[in-house]
Amino acid sequence: MTVGVVILVHTALDRAEQVIRHWVAGGCPVVVHVDKGVGDRTYQAFVGNLTDLENVRFSTRHRCEWGMWGLVAATQDASEMMLRAFPKVRHVYLASGSCLPLRPVKELRRYLDSRPRTDFIESATTSEVPWTVGGLDRERFTLRFPFSWRKRRFLFDAYVNFQRRIRFKRRIPDGIVPHMGSQWWCLTRQTLSAILQDPARKTYDAYFRRVWIPDESYFQTLVRLYSPNIESRSLTLSKFDFQGKPHIFYDDHLQLLRRSDCFVARKIWPHANRLYQTFLNDEVSPMKGTEPNPGKIDRIFSKAVDRRTRGRPGLYMQSRFPNRYRENGITSSPYSVFQGFSELFENYEPWLAKASGARVHGHLFDPNRVMFDGGQTHFQGALSDSASLRDYNPQMFLTNLIWNTRGERQGFQFGPMDTQPIRDVIARDHNATLAIISGAWAVTLFRSNRDFADLRQEAARLQIIENEHLNLLRSPDTKARVRIWTMADFIESPMEVLQMVVDEMSGKSGPHLTEAPRMHDLQGFGQFLQNLKNQGMHPYLMGDFPVDRNASFKAPTKRKPYLVR
Amino acid sequence: MRKRRELTPVQDRTNQIRPGDVLLFCTFRNEEVRLHYFLQYYRNLGVNHFLFVDNDSSDGGREFAASQPDVSIWTTAASYKDARFGVDWLTWLQRRYGDKHWCLTVDPDEFFVYPFCDTRSVRALTDWLDSSNIRSFGAVMLDMYPKGPINDTPYERNTDPMDIAAWFDAGNYTISRNPRYRNLWIQGGPRARVFFPNQPKKAPALNKIPLVKWDKRFAYVSSTHMLLPRGLNLVYDDMGGEKASGALLHTKFLNTFAVKAQEELARGEHYAESDEYKAYVEGIKDNPDLWCKWSEKYINWRQLEILGIMSKGNWA
Numbered sequence: 001m002t003v004g005v006v007i008l009v010h011t012a013l014d015r016a017e018q019v020i021r022h023w024v025a026g027g028c029p030v031v032v033h034v035d036k037g038v039g040d041r042t043y044q045a046f047v048g049n050l051t052d053l054e055n056v057r058f059s060t061r062h063r064c065e066w067g068m069w070g071l072v073a074a075t076q077d078a079s080e081m082m083l084r085a086f087p088k089v090r091h092v093y094l095a096s097g098s099c100l101p102l103r104p105v106k107e108l109r110r111y112l113d114s115r116p117r118t119d120f121i122e123s124a125t126t127s128e129v130p131w132t133v134g135g136l137d138r139e140r141f142t143l144r145f146p147f148s149w150r151k152r153r154f155l156f157d158a159y160v161n162f163q164r165r166i167r168f169k170r171r172i173p174d175g176i177v178p179h180m181g182s183q184w185w186c187l188t189r190q191t192l193s194a195i196l197q198d199p200a201r202k203t204y205d206a207y208f209r210r211v212w213i214p215d216e217s218y219f220q221t222l223v224r225l226y227s228p229n230i231e232s233r234s235l236t237l238s239k240f241d242f243q244g245k246p247h248i249f250y251d252d253h254l255q256l257l258r259r260s261d262c263f264v265a266r267k268i269w270p271h272a273n274r275l276y277q278t279f280l281n282d283e284v285s286p287m288k289g290t291e292p293n294p295g296k297i298d299r300i301f302s303k304a305v306d307r308r309t310r311g312r313p314g315l316y317m318q319s320r321f322p323n324r325y326r327e328n329g330i331t332s333s334p335y336s337v338f339q340g341f342s343e344l345f346e347n348y349e350p351w352l353a354k355a356s357g358a359r360v361h362g363h364l365f366d367p368n369r370v371m372f373d374g375g376q377t378h379f380q381g382a383l384s385d386s387a388s389l390r391d392y393n394p395q396m397f398l399t400n401l402i403w404n405t406r407g408e409r410q411g412f413q414f415g416p417m418d419t420q421p422i423r424d425v426i427a428r429d430h431n432a433t434l435a436i437i438s439g440a441w442a443v444t445l446f447r448s449n450r451d452f453a454d455l456r457q458e459a460a461r462l463q464i465i466e467n468e469h470l471n472l473l474r475s476p477d478t479k480a481r482v483r484i485w486t487m488a489d490f491i492e493s494p495m496e497v498l499q500m501v502v503d504e505m506s507g508k509s510g511p512h513l514t515e516a517p518r519m520h521d522l523q524g525f526g527q528f529l530q531n532l533k534n535q536g537m538h539p540y541l542m543g544d545f546p547v548d549r550n551a552s553f554k555a556p557t558k559r560k561p562y563l564v565r
Numbered sequence: 566m567r568k569r570r571e572l573t574p575v576q577d578r579t580n581q582i583r584p585g586d587v588l589l590f591c592t593f594r595n596e597e598v599r600l601h602y603f604l605q606y607y608r609n610l611g612v613n614h615f616l617f618v619d620n621d622s623s624d625g626g627r628e629f630a631a632s633q634p635d636v637s638i639w640t641t642a643a644s645y646k647d648a649r650f651g652v653d654w655l656t657w658l659q660r661r662y663g664d665k666h667w668c669l670t671v672d673p674d675e676f677f678v679y680p681f682c683d684t685r686s687v688r689a690l691t692d693w694l695d696s697s698n699i700r701s702f703g704a705v706m707l708d709m710y711p712k713g714p715i716n717d718t719p720y721e722r723n724t725d726p727m728d729i730a731a732w733f734d735a736g737n738y739t740i741s742r743n744p745r746y747r748n749l750w751i752q753g754g755p756r757a758r759v760f761f762p763n764q765p766k767k768a769p770a771l772n773k774i775p776l777v778k779w780d781k782r783f784a785y786v787s788s789t790h791m792l793l794p795r796g797l798n799l800v801y802d803d804m805g806g807e808k809a810s811g812a813l814l815h816t817k818f819l820n821t822f823a824v825k826a827q828e829e830l831a832r833g834e835h836y837a838e839s840d841e842y843k844a845y846v847e848g849i850k851d852n853p854d855l856w857c858k859w860s861e862k863y864i865n866w867r868q869l870e871i872l873g874i875m876s877k878g879n880w881a
Contacts, residue, residue, distance in 0.1 A: 241879050242879065243697065245696060245697065247881060248692075248693060248696070250681070250684065250685050250689055251684060251685070252681060252684035252685065269689060269692065271686070271688060271689065271692075300881050301881050303881070304877065304878075304879045304880065304881035305879055307806070307807050307876065307877060307878060307879065308802075308806050308807060308808070308878050308879030309805075309806045309879075310805055310806060311802065311805050311806045311807040311876075312807065312873060313805075315807075315873045316740055317705070317738075317740070317807075317810075317873050317874060317875075317876065318703050318704075318705040318740075318749060318751060318772060318800070318801060318810050318874075318875070319703055319800055319801045319802065319807055319808040319809065319810035319875070319876050319878065320801060320802055320805070320806065320807040320808070320876065321740055321742070321749055321801045321802075321803055322802070322803055322804060322805045323803045323804070326803065326804050326805045327805060328805040376858075377857075378758075378857045378858060378859045379859060380736065380859055381734065381735045381736025381737055381859060382734035382735060382736065382737050382755070382758065382857055382859045382860055382861075383736065383737045383859070384737065384757075384758045384762060386758075386762040386763070388762065388763050388764075388765055389737075389757060389758070389762055389765050392739060392765035392766065393739035393740075393741070396738075396739045396740060397739075400736045400737060400738070403736060403873060404735065404736035
C-alpha cells in the first residue's frame with residue numbers, strides 16, 4: 001500500500017517539478033493539477049519535462065482563485081483520477097507546488113501504514129476556531145459569495161452588507177454541520193471515495209460553490225459524514241499570519257524545520273536553495289522524532305503576528321506611530337515622578353538611588369538644562385541635555401528615555417518651576433507613579449537669598465502652577481498612580497512615606513530603611529509663610545504651619561518600627 | 566519632464582533589465598572613492614541593475630561606473646538644486662525604466678538594511694511585500710559616525726565605511742506627522758544633537774521610503790522622504806502595531822565630509838538654501854567628534870530591531 005500525492009501547482013513550476021520527482025522517487029504516484037492561469041506553452045513544457053515519469057498524471061485544469069470554488073473542483077478531479085489510476089493508493093495526500101517534504105518519503109509511508117484507517121484533516125466547527133479573516137465565520141455558510149474577495153473587494157463587501165441588511169440566510173443542506181480547517185489534508189481511499197461518490201454530491205457541490213473559501217470547508221465538513229477515525233490536524237506544517245496569508249519559509253529557517261519533525265511544510269520561498277537542496281536529498285534523514293512537533297515554529301510566527309498587531313508598547317518609531325489612545329501604553333515601563341522631595345531634603349537623589357537601586361535623575365524638565373543623573377551631558381540612547389531639543393517634543397523625550405532604559409527603573413524630580421507641558425502626558429500614563437509633597441517648592445524660596453517682593457511674586461506663580469497640576473491629577477482621566485501629601489502632613493511622618501517610595505522603586509518590600517535623607521533646617525519657615533500672608537499672598541498648598549512649630553522641623557530621628565502580633 | 570533633456574546617456578545597458586528585476590537608482594557627484602564598495606554591497610543584496618545619474622563628476626567616478634557590467638549611467642552638468650536635488654532626473658528614469666519593478670533609490674553614502682538582510686536577498690523581501698500587497702517600504706536614515714574627530718581616519722576605496730563610521734545614536738529621535746503628505750517626519754540623531762541643539766526644528770529629516778514597487782504615476786516629492794500618491798507614505802501603523810521597516814546606514818560623516826561640505830556651500834546647491842551645510846561648516850571647523858559616551862556601536866540588523874529603530878513587523 002502506498003500514499004498518492006495530489007499537487008496543486010500555479011507558480012514556480014521548476015520547484016514543483018523537483019518536488020514531484022522526489023515524491024515519485026519515494027514510491028508515491030502523483031496527480032498534478034496546473035492552474036488554468038498558467039500559459040499553455042509553459043504548461044506543455046512542464047508536462048514535457050515530466051514525461052519520463054510513469055506514475056505522474058495531469059488532471060483537468062481549473063482556474064483556481066483564492067477563496068473560490070475552483071480549488072475544490074481541481075482537488076475533486078485530481079483525487080478521482082488518483083483513485084482510479086492508482087488502485088494501490090490507500091492514503092491521498094493533498095499538497096501544493098510550494099510544499100516541501102521535510103522527512104524522507106518512506107517515513108511518511110511507514111507512518112501512514114501504521115495508521116491505515118486514520119484521516120488527517122483539520123476539522124472544527126465555526127464556533128470553535130478563532131482564526132477567521134474578515135470577521136466572517138458562521139456567515140461563510142449562510143451568505144452567498146459570488147464575487148472575488150481579492151479582485152472585486154468592493155462588490156464583495158457591498159453584497160455581504162446587502163445580504164445582512166435584508167437578513168438573507170442560505171439553508172444549509174440537511175445532514176451536514178459546517179466545519180472548517182486547513183486546506184491541506186491526507187484522507188484514506190475509503191473516506192475520500194465516499195465523499196466523491198456520495199449520491200447527494202450534486203446538492204453539496206451546489207451549496208459549497210457559493211460558500212466563501214470552500215477549500216477550507218468542503219472536505220472538512222463532508223469528512224464528518226463518513227470517516228470512522230478523524231485525526232483533526234494537518235500533516236502539513238502551514239502557518240497563517242493575521243491577514244490569512246501563509247507564512248513563508250526561507251533558508252534561515254533550516255534548523256527550525258529540521259527540528260520540527262513535520263512531514264511537509266508550506267510555503268517555501270521558491271529561491272530558498274538551501275532548503276530544497278537539504279530536504280530533497282533522501283540520503284540524509286535529518287529528523288529523529290516520530291510525531292510532528294512544530295511548537296517552536298508556532299511560537300515564532302505567533303510572535304510575528306503579535307508584533308504586527310500589537311507592537312512593542314512605549315515604542316515610537318518609523319513604522320509604529322500609534323494614534324492617541326491607541327498606544328497600548330504611552331511608555332514602555334513603570335517610572336516614578338517626585339515633586340517636592342528634593343526641595344525638602346538635602347540629598348534626596350543620591351539617597352534614593354542608594355536605597356532603591358534605581359536610576360534617579362534631577363529635574364529632567366528644568367527650563368535651562370536636562371538634569372540627568374550625575375549631571376551628565378548625555379544619557380542612554382544619546383539623549384542630549386539640551387533643553388530646546390527636549391522641549392521640541394517633550395513627550396518623545398520622555399518616551400525615549402523610558403524606552404532606552406528598559407530594565408532599569410527610572411525616577412526623576414518635577415515641580416512647578418519646570419517646563420510644564422509634559423504633565424498632561426504623565427497624568428494619562430498608567431506607567432507613571434507620582435509622589436507629591438504639595439507646597440514644598442516654598443522651601444527653595446525660603447532658603448534663597450532674594451528680595452521679598454520677588455519671592456512673593458514667584459511664590460504666587462508657583463502656587464498657581466502646582467494647583468493646576470493637582471487639579472489635573474484629580475481629574476477622572478488620570479491614569480497615573482498619584483499620591484499627594486501637603487508638606488505639613490508629610491513632615492508629621494516622613495519615614496512611612498519614604499519607605500513606601502523606596503519599596504515602589506525597588507519593586508519589592510525590602511528591609512526597613514536604616515538611613516534617612518537629611519531634611520533642610522526649617523527653622524523660621526512658619527514665619528516665612530506668615531510673612532507671605534502678611535504681604536497679601538496666601539500660601540495654602542503646604543497645609544497648616546503654625547508660626548511657632550519650629551522645634552519639630554529638625555531632621556527626623558528614625559522611629560523604631562513596631563509590630564502588632 | 567523637460568528635465569530629461571538635461572540627461573545624456575553615457576552607457577545604456579537597460580536592455581539587460583528583466584521583468585521582476587530589482588533596480589537601484591542613484592545620483593552622485595565626485596564619489597568615485599565610495600562607488601566601489603557601494604556596488605559590491607548592493608550586488609550582494611541582490612540588486613540586479615544600477616541606474617546612475619552623474620552630476621558632472623571630475624574624479625573618474627563616471628568612467629568607473631560606466632565600465633561596470635550591470636550599470637546604466639547618464640550624465641548632466643545642470644543644476645542639482647534646479648532638478649529638485651536630483652529628484653527630477655531620477656523620476657524620469659524611474660518612469661521610463663522602473664515601471665512594475667521594485668526600485669531602490671539611495672545616495673552613494675546610504676546602505677540599506679532590512680530584516681534578515683544577512684540571510685535573505687532583497688528579492689525575498691520584495692516577494693514578501695508583493696504577497697502582502699505592500700507597495701512601499703520605509704527605512705529611517707541612521708547617521709553613522711566614527712569615534713574621535715571625523716577627519717582622523719581617512720576612508721579608502723573598496724573598504725566598508727561602517728568599519729570607520731561604526732557608531733550611531735540609538736534613542737534620541739522625535740517624530741511628528743506631516744498632515745499634508747501623511748508621512749512621518751523624523752528628526753534627531755547626532756546631527757540634531759551636535760549641529761542643531763538650539764534650533765531643533767531645522768534639523769534634517771531622517772524619514773525615508775527608499776524601496777517602492779514603481780508605477781509610472783508615482784513620484785518622489787522631496788528627496789526620498791515622501792512620495793505621491795500619498796498612500797505610499799503610510800509605511801507606519803497607527804493602531805499600535807508595527808509594520809516591517811528597515812534602515813539606511815548613512816555614512817556621510819567620514820573624512821570626505823569636510824571637503825564636501827565646503828564645496829556644497831560654495832555651490833549653494835543643497836537643501837534649504839544650504840542652511841544645513843552652513844551649520845555643518847560651522848560645526849566641523851574644529852574637526853568635531855560626534856561620538857559620546859552613550860553612542861551605540863553597530864553590529865547588525867537584529868541590534869537595530871531590538872533597539873526599536875526598525876521592525877520585522879509580521880515577517881518571520
